[in-house]
Amino acid sequence: MKNRLILAFLSIIIIPILAIIVSFLVGAKNIDSQDGDQLHALFNDVEMTIRNYEDSLSDQQLFYTKIVSLLDQYDIHLTIHGQNHELLFDSKEFRPRDESNKLPLDIDTFTIDVQTSQDELWKVEIEANSFRAEPFSAFRDVLQIIFVSLGMGLFTLIVLMVGWVWYITRTVLDPIRSIYQATEEMREGNLDYAIPYKRNDEIGRFIQGFNLMREHLKESYAKQKQYEDSRNVLIASISHDLRTPLSSIKGYVEGLLDGVAKDDEMRERYLKVIHDKSNHLDNLIDDLFEYSKMELEQLPIHKEVVDVNDYFMGMLEKLKFDLNYKEAELEYVLKAPPVQMKLDPKRMRQVIYNLVDNSIQYGSDKIFIQVEQVNKHLIVKVKDNGQGIDDEDLPYIFDSFFRGEKSRSKKHRSGSGLGLSIVHYILKAHHGDIHAESQKGTGSIFTLTLPLNANDFSS
Known part of the structure; x- marks a missing residue:
């Protein structure tokens, strides 16, 4: 802007003077x-x-x-x-x-x-x-040349002034009016109103910053709306998911109080159902708590250096023992060399447990886990023989509150729809990724990829 104003000032002074001089010299030559x-x-x-x-x-x-x-x-x-x-x-x-x-x-x-x-x-x-x-006619000619030269200078001055006024109006005043119009549109809630200006000058950079601010504001509003939608979904999910096991617990407790369970075997069955529903409630509350911290980006990740074989051996052996009580079988193969890597042991165990629980929840009774090193990555595959995932559901299984099993059948206990989204978040926090393959009726394979490079695992 400053350079243009200086150029305009100098051109309005110098060019008319040059026009006068050139016109006089041309006339004098004749x-x-x-x-x-x-x-x-x-x-x-x-x-x-x-x-x-x-x-x-x-x-x-x-x-x-x-x-x-x-x-x-x-x-x-x-x-x-x-x-x-x-x-x-x-x-x-x-x-x-x-x-x-x-x-x-x-x-x-x-x-x-x-x-x-x-x-x-x-x-x-x-x-x-x-x-x-x-x-004496020469003197007349000289006067005519002087008047013509002055006229040319005045004409050039007028043309330059009109040209600069048009140029400054087009490059300064019009963009300022567009900015004012854009602010009015934004005030009315229209965040799609972009200011068209292609010049890379001071005004252009200001407008680029204004458009960037508008885009960020639009993204902020979109994220806010997404949070509000997620909050509404969360409230609805809490209402439904907590009510179902609470209703069951309440019904069985009332049965015990009313003396419906007349023998020890029936009372034990009632208590087992109450215990099972209580565990379900506990898992739902844990998932919701983890989700709230994840949404606030406050889910703690505490990494430490672990030996890959020792860590996965201990975790999978304990998991294999726990699955015996759920009438499920776990097999695993460790092909990883004795290497060390940096990860959060608690969160990685949560990832594996969530995947295994998800498999059991949807009908799997045999689970196979393989841990191996491929190039500079650790690959963990979790394979089950459950009911599988529909092709149309597969792209969305890592979204919050998404449930592939929509029927909520008694056979497949409904979860919170948060487990896989939490798994995805934890792996991203480890600079890793997760990929799912599935065929309806034949089971699913979840592939976890984690980098072994210590530089990728800064705390």
Whole structure:
């Protein structure tokens, strides 16, 4: 902006001056170069004529008749002053001057000295009667060139001023109006109103920043709406998911209080169901608590260096023992070399347990886990023989509150829909990833990829 204003200021001053100079030089070049010689010839003719007829000057009428041809030739007036400044002759007494043809600034009047035969020095004033005859027409041409040059300069100045006003209006005022319009649109809630401006100047960078701010604000509003939608879904899910096991617990407790369970075997079955539903409630509350911390990006990740084989061996052996109580079988294979890596043992155990629980929840009774190193990555595959995932559901299984089993059948206990999204979050926090493959009726394979490079596992 500053450079443009300086350029505008300098151009408005310099270019009109250059236009005046160029116009004057072009016009002056067209003036006859012999004008100086013609003026010198005029002086010589006047001097010669006065000398020739100086004896007749005592009779001014006679002298006038002698020099009238000279006066007509050059269309001039002559005034002669003697040595003592006395007026000897004035041709205007015989032919008055046409004042309408008088040139400005008296540039058409010259004075020369004439030496008479009596060695007297007369002052002769030569005055043009008009600017039509040579050499005085040159002065007219000079004046015309001056006026044309000034006119060209003035015209150039006007054109530059109009051009700069148009340019500044287009590049400064119009964008400012667009910015004002955009602020009004944003105030009305329209965050899709982009300001079109392609120049990479101060205004352009300001508008780019304004559009970037608008995009960030739009993303912020979208994220806020997403949080609000998630909150609504969370409230609805809490209401439904907590009500179902609570209702069961309440029903069985009322049965115990009413004496429906009349023997020890029935009371034990009631208590087992109450315990099972209580564990389900506990898992739901844990998932919701983990999800709330995940949404706030406050889910703690505490990494430490572990030996891959020792860590997974201990975790999978304990998991295999726990699955015996759930009537499920776990097999695993460790192909990873004895390497160390940095991870959060608690969160990685949560990942494996969530995947295994998810498999059991959807009908699997045999689970196979394989741990191996491929290049600079640790690959963990969790394979089950459950009911599988529909093709249309597969892209969304890591979304929060998504449930592939929509029927909520008694056979497959419904979860919170948060387990896989928490798994995905934990792996991303470890700079890893998870991928799912599944065919309906044949089971699923979840593949976890974790980098072994210690630089990728900064705490």
